[in-house]
Amino acid sequence: MTPDLFGAAPPPGLAYLPGFALDEEVGLIRAALAVAEISPLRAVATPGGRKMSVTMTNCGAAGWVSDARGYRYERRDPLTGQPWPNLPEPFLTLARAAAAQAGFPGFTPDVCLINRYAPGAKMALHQDRDEADMSAPIVSVSLGLAAVFLWGGAARTDKPARLSLQSGDVVVWGGAARLNFHGVAPVRAGSHNLLGAARLNLTFRKAL
Ligand SMILES: O=C(O)CCC(=O)C(=O)O
Numbered sequence: 783m784t785p786d787l788f789g790a791a792p793p794p795g796l797a798y799l800p801g802f803a804l805d806e807e808v809g810l811i812r813a814a815l816a817v818a819e820i821s822p823l824r825a826v827a828t829p830g831g832r833k834m835s836v837t838m839t840n841c842g843a844a845g846w847v848s849d850a851r852g853y854r855y856e857r858r859d860p861l862t863g864q865p866w867p868n869l870p871e872p873f874l875t876l877a878r879a880a881a882a883q884a885g886f887p888g889f890t891p892d893v894c895l896i897n898r899y900a901p902g903a904k905m906a907l908h909q910d911r912d913e914a915d916m917s918a919p920i921v922s923v924s925l926g927l928a929a930v931f932l933w934g935g936a937a938r939t940d941k942p943a944r945l946s947l948q949s950g951d952v953v954v955w956g957g958a959a960r961l962n963f964h965g966v967a968p969v970r971a972g973s974h975n976l977l978g979a980a981r982l983n984l985t986f987r988k989a990l
């Protein structure tokens with residue numbers, strides 16, 4: 783394992799909870815795949831028409847969608863016409879506990895965006911800014927293949943720190959860092975014992 787990145791000191795504004803979800807890894811993966819049975823993972827295009835390299839789905843009271851009309855939350859899955867699947871109980875329990883551990887007690891997410899990264903998939907630096915409640919943090923759970931999380935600052939041009947995330951790691955950001963830019967470097971090839979050649983990321987949000 784490369785002790786790259788910043789060793790013991792996580793970047794300012796980001797709570798890094800290594801292995802926080804590891805005991806629940808199997809249940810979380812099962813629950814995510816069950817969501818994708820109902821609301822399938824799908825390719826999404828940006829409002830500018832660029833295809834994102836991740837596939838995604840959602841569960842909860844609404845789901846994050848992107849198309850030519852822009853980025854927004856929708857209460858129904860545009861693919862199925864049905865409400866998104868409910869937030870699975872293990873998701874809620876984990877998200878609440880991680881937020882509390884990171885200094886955000888009382889966090890109750892209403893949405894979980896599920897991203898799937900095949901090797902080579904990435905996410906460009908961006909802000910999570912489509913949520914109504916910016917006082918709530920973002921809780922982000924990594925499952926499957928490792929990835930390098932890019933943690934920037936308040937400006938897009940701020941040089942991001944690089945944090946290696948393994949399956950079961952959780953990061954949380956909020957407060958003054960709630961709108962910090964962040965992204966994911968291209969996922970490297972590999973095979974995870976439960977997910978194979980894939981990384982799943984769950985982000986819990988208070989969106990409505
Ligand atoms: O995959 C990740 O670790 C981050 C995902 C993310 O930032 C997002 O979905 O908005």
Ligand SMILES: [Mn+2]
Nearest residue numbers: 908909910964
């Ligand atoms: Mn994000």
